Amino acid sequence: MTDTAIPPGTAPTEEFAGRSLWADAWRRLMRNRAAMASIVILAAIALASIFAPWLSPHPYDEIYWDQIDAPPNFALGHYFGTDSNGRDLFVRTLYGGRMSLMVGLVATLVSLVIGVAYGATAGFIGGRVDAVMMRFVDVLYSLPFIFFVILLTVMFGRHLVLIFVAIGAISWLDMARIVRGQTISLKRKEFVEAAVAGGVSSFNILRRHIIPNTLGPVVVYVTLTVPQVILTESFISFLGLGVQEPNTSWGVLISEGARSMETTPWALIFPATFLAVTLFCFNFIGDGLRDALDPRDR
Amino acid sequence: MPPAAPLGPSPLLSVRDLSVHFTLGAGGLFSRRKPVLLRAVDGVSFDLRPGETLGLVGESGCGKSTLGRAVLRLLPSAAGRVVWLGQDLAALSTAAMRQRRKEMQIIFQDPLASLNPRMTAGETIGEPLKTFRPDLKPAEAKRRIQEIMAKVGLLPQQINRYPHEFSGGQCQRIGIARAMINDPKLIVCDEPVSALDASIQAQIINLLMDLQRETGLSLIFISHNLSVVRQISHRIMVLYLGKVVELADRDQLYRNPRHPYTQALISAVPIPDPDLERAKQRLVLSGDLPSPLDPPSGCRFRTRCPKATEICARLSPSLLEIERGHEVACHHWDE
Numbered sequence: 001m002t003d004t005a006i007p008p009g010t011a012p013t014e015e016f017a018g019r020s021l022w023a024d025a026w027r028r029l030m031r032n033r034a035a036m037a038s039i040v041i042l043a044a045i046a047l048a049s050i051f052a053p054w055l056s057p058h059p060y061d062e063i064y065w066d067q068i069d070a071p072p073n074f075a076l077g078h079y080f081g082t083d084s085n086g087r088d089l090f091v092r093t094l095y096g097g098r099m100s101l102m103v104g105l106v107a108t109l110v111s112l113v114i115g116v117a118y119g120a121t122a123g124f125i126g127g128r129v130d131a132v133m134m135r136f137v138d139v140l141y142s143l144p145f146i147f148f149v150i151l152l153t154v155m156f157g158r159h160l161v162l163i164f165v166a167i168g169a170i171s172w173l174d175m176a177r178i179v180r181g182q183t184i185s186l187k188r189k190e191f192v193e194a195a196v197a198g199g200v201s202s203f204n205i206l207r208r209h210i211i212p213n214t215l216g217p218v219v220v221y222v223t224l225t226v227p228q229v230i231l232t233e234s235f236i237s238f239l240g241l242g243v244q245e246p247n248t249s250w251g252v253l254i255s256e257g258a259r260s261m262e263t264t265p266w267a268l269i270f271p272a273t274f275l276a277v278t279l280f281c282f283n284f285i286g287d288g289l290r291d292a293l294d295p296r297d298r
Numbered sequence: 299m300p301p302a303a304p305l306g307p308s309p310l311l312s313v314r315d316l317s318v319h320f321t322l323g324a325g326g327l328f329s330r331r332k333p334v335l336l337r338a339v340d341g342v343s344f345d346l347r348p349g350e351t352l353g354l355v356g357e358s359g360c361g362k363s364t365l366g367r368a369v370l371r372l373l374p375s376a377a378g379r380v381v382w383l384g385q386d387l388a389a390l391s392t393a394a395m396r397q398r399r400k401e402m403q404i405i406f407q408d409p410l411a412s413l414n415p416r417m418t419a420g421e422t423i424g425e426p427l428k429t430f431r432p433d434l435k436p437a438e439a440k441r442r443i444q445e446i447m448a449k450v451g452l453l454p455q456q457i458n459r460y461p462h463e464f465s466g467g468q469c470q471r472i473g474i475a476r477a478m479i480n481d482p483k484l485i486v487c488d489e490p491v492s493a494l495d496a497s498i499q500a501q502i503i504n505l506l507m508d509l510q511r512e513t514g515l516s517l518i519f520i521s522h523n524l525s526v527v528r529q530i531s532h533r534i535m536v537l538y539l540g541k542v543v544e545l546a547d548r549d550q551l552y553r554n555p556r557h558p559y560t561q562a563l564i565s566a567v568p569i570p571d572p573d574l575e576r577a578k579q580r581l582v583l584s585g586d587l588p589s590p591l592d593p594p595s596g597c598r599f600r601t602r603c604p605k606a607t608e609i610c611a612r613l614s615p616s617l618l619e620i621e622r623g624h625e626v627a628c629h630h631w632d633e
């Protein structure tokens with residue numbers, strides 16, 4: 001690489017477009033087949049869930065008295081059969097997907113915002129403030145989660161918002177720890193010192209220099225949090241503490257299907273397949289993102 | 299040759315008895331370990347005139363970089379004063395200090411690490427501008443950024459490039475452009491060329507000297523490379539374990555070093571002539587740098603000094619002006 005100062009007038013005049021690290025990462029991700037296939041499948045499941053009412057002739061809560069526990073029947077439009085209450089399972093699986101994906105995304109978003117803000121603040125300020133903030137995280141971490149959920153439901157009754165609160169309250173803890181660690185290593189970097197020397201305020205240093213550089217691991221962790229949250233919601237619903245009838249989620253459907261899996265296996269197989277495929281996709285995307293964002297670690 | 303230093307009587311910067319201490323081993327909330335005090339910089343005083351370059355040399359771990367950062371208040375000082383244009387910087391509030399930062403900048407050793415990998419060259423260079431001149435229109439800010447890029451030898455068209463698309467020397471030029479964009483009065487150069495190859499070192503040194511000639515800025519130039527320091531500095535300060543051992547004009551220091559440590563450093567500089575190099579008498583120091591956690595009593599250099607006597611263990615030598623502008627901290631300077 002030569003490094004000679006180029007005399008003015010000899011150089012091309014139009015600006016070169018720079019290639020950012022994000023653009024580089026995106027190109028690497030595009031080359032990862034498993035991740036790209038996962039994105040396509042996940043998009044299909046998400047779109048099907050969103051447009052569920054238009055994909056099936058049946059409403060999700062209508063009971064067909066003559067179709068109780070019926071196997072898949074294409075002529076009647078019951079592609080996945082019906083459940084023990086005679087409701088169409090295809091449309092219920094898609095509605096369950098709506099609920100599960102929404103819980104996954106909203107809770108992850110909450111954990112992302114709280115976790116990044118909390119972790120970056122603790123790591124950047126450091127010292128005693130950091131120690132106190134992180135001990136608070138440790139305390140929350142040590143609360144038994146299921147007791148916490150049961151306590152909340154007993155106190156406030158079963159409510160959808162409670163699930164968001166309960167899941168959001170635990171899933172930001174890991175995020176805060178990850179971001180704090182990243183922040184501590186970043187704040188000793190010279191470009192942060194240069195920003196301090198340049199008179200940039202602490203808030204802007206966090207916003208412009210620290211947080212954008214923590215986003216690589218954070219993005220990866222987000223894709224791993226979404227399936228974890230979906231699984232947690234399924235678990236809560238499986239215990240009967242989550243979503244209420246006639247609303248449903250994959251966890252509820254699997255719970256119901258599991259009860260009668262010898263006689264009506266389709267009630268278990270279809271929602272379980274959707275859940276498993278979704279979780280697989282998120283994990284593959286997370287893997288692909290990790291490889292794309294930090295190619296040295298492969 | 300560095301540009302001729304102006305003889306302005308009033309210093310830009312006066313440092314008096316500056317000390318920087320680090321507390322090591324301070325544990326968490328409930329730790330009962332006793333923290334250890336490390337005196338990284340211990341009672342350093344000097345003046346810097348406008349347009350002057352002060353070279354700071356010494357072994358690694360002697361407090362050069364710490365001193366440079368403490369002058370800019372990037373590190374808190376334990377004692378002493380840093381007076382900038384008649385104003386004590388330690389007395390300023392955080393907000394007032396932030397305003398002052400427009401006038402004093404720093405460039406770093408590792409050119410790539412000193413640039414945010416997620417920001418383009420233009421964003422990096424323009425950040426101090428945006429901080430101090432938020433009123434500037436984007437087009438005007440861009441014009442100034444491209445102007446400074448051209449001045450430091452970058453192509454203005456490279457404004458949208460990211461750090462990983464530049465070479466090490468180019469990254470250092472970006473760092474210099476960022477330091478220069480607000481027309482500072484002082485730049486602390488913390489080993490700015492030690493990570494670059496020799497040919498690029500010379501270019502960066504020449505660039506710094508050109509900028510100094512044009513804008514009259516002062517430099518504090520930190521390096522362990524005596525040839526480089528000799529080329530750029532007007533005056534040179536030699537540090538050993540956080541204390542000044544000798545301070546003199548460049549030519550004076552090279553012609554007539556009085557402190558045994560300075561003599562040893564200068565005799566270690568290779569001469570690019572094999573005959574002279576073979577004939578020269580080297581003053582080789584024995585031993586390693588003692589731990590700064592537990593410095594020797596009296597003169598800190600006595601454990602490695604060929605001239606050490608009994609007084610050196612008892613009494614720490616103070617800086618003595620043996621000639622105009624030539625200060626030495628040694629009991630045996632005239633032997």
